[in-house]
Amino acid sequence: MLNVTEKVVVITGASSGIGEATAKLLAHQGAKVVLAARREDRLKTIEDQIRQDGGQAVSFQADVASYDDMQKLAGFAQEQFGRIDALVNNAGVMPASPLSELRVDEWDRMIDVNVKGVLYGIAAVLPVMRAQRAGHIVNLSSVAGYQVNPTSAVYSATKFAVRAISEGLRQEESPASRIRSTIVSPGLTETELLDSIGSPDTKAMTNQLAGMGISPYAIARAIAFALNEPDDVSVNEIVVRPTALP
Ligand code: NDP
Numbered sequence: 001m002l003n004v005t006e007k008v009v010v011i012t013g014a015s016s017g018i019g020e021a022t023a024k025l026l027a028h029q030g031a032k033v034v035l036a037a038r039r040e041d042r043l044k045t046i047e048d049q050i051r052q053d054g055g056q057a058v059s060f061q062a063d064v065a066s067y068d069d070m071q072k073l074a075g076f077a078q079e080q081f082g083r084i085d086a087l088v089n090n091a092g093v094m095p096a097s098p099l100s101e102l103r104v105d106e107w108d109r110m111i112d113v114n115v116k117g118v119l120y121g122i123a124a125v126l127p128v129m130r131a132q133r134a135g136h137i138v139n140l141s142s143v144a145g146y147q148v149n150p151t152s153a154v155y156s157a158t159k160f161a162v163r164a165i166s167e168g169l170r171q172e173e174s175p176a177s178r179i180r181s182t183i184v185s186p187g188l189t190e191t192e193l194l195d196s197i198g199s200p201d202t203k204a205m206t207n208q209l210a211g212m213g214i215s216p217y218a219i220a221r222a223i224a225f226a227l228n229e230p231d232d233v234s235v236n237e238i239v240v241r242p243t244a245l246p
Helices: 017-028 040-051 069-082 106-131 153-177 200-207 216-228
Strands: 010-011 031-038 056-061 086-089 135-140 179-187 237-240
Touching: 010 106, 010 200, 017 031, 017 040, 017 056, 017 153, 017 216, 031 040, 031 069, 056 069, 056 179, 069 106, 069 135, 086 106, 086 216, 106 153, 106 179, 135 153, 135 216, 153 179, 179 216
Parallel strands: 010 031, 010 086, 031 056, 086 135, 135 179, 179 237
Antiparallel strands: none
8 A cells, every 4th residue: 555545635737737647646546636726627527537547536626826715625625535635736837938028917927826826725734734743745846946047037936936935844844743845846848838938939949849848747756756655754855857858
């Protein structure tokens, strides 16, 4: 039996890419998965696929940038399964562009989803996990959370922030409440993430990277590794890059 077997795992951004792969892999390993995202139809399809495969899954429409939605998501997970053992704060957007294009709405969206979304996720589950005196929060950063490139200033800022938040959470909660926290930082991964780029020049640049990323299941396996370590082992940081890229 794996550590995630029969555990309740809430996954944001579960309607595509890394979130979808993580939900399917963890459900296959016996976890009870709670899928969250905005696109309800996609969530339902994935939920059905997991159930047909013999797994346990429920889904809930939530915008991570809404504090209220995240509180409701945590309530729904508890209603369905009685507890929350883990949260994968995976939802994210990357409308990259040079700062000079002044795409202020896109900056706001990245900060709302990538930073506030992670904080609201933590706010929704922390009281539950503290009461349980156990829990695990996995936060998705990025290789862009370690280095900045032209067009990635704001996205990188959000992913640096995710690492800071996750490390702060670890220092505060790990010894006191036995709540583990893990930062998972993917390199280029084949998902829909680049679709959120609005800047035509940036889009043209990133189109050259098509097909060079790794499978979202590579990241799902890293997340599953951290969750499956025994409760007294806290895996704090994992970086996963395509072998063929620098
Ligand atoms: P996808 O675009 O495939 O998935 C993003 C997910 O986030 C979708 O399920 C989307 O669902 C959800 N999402 C976006 N905005 C919101 C919102 N406001 N509320 C709730 N859910 C939202 O990309 P990835 O799978 O690649 O991205 C997953 C994570 O991995 C992100 O945090 C990303 O930054 C990170 N990452 C990805 C890399 C890559 O190369 N792909 C590299 C490094 C990090 P919906 O639209 O239905 O709400």
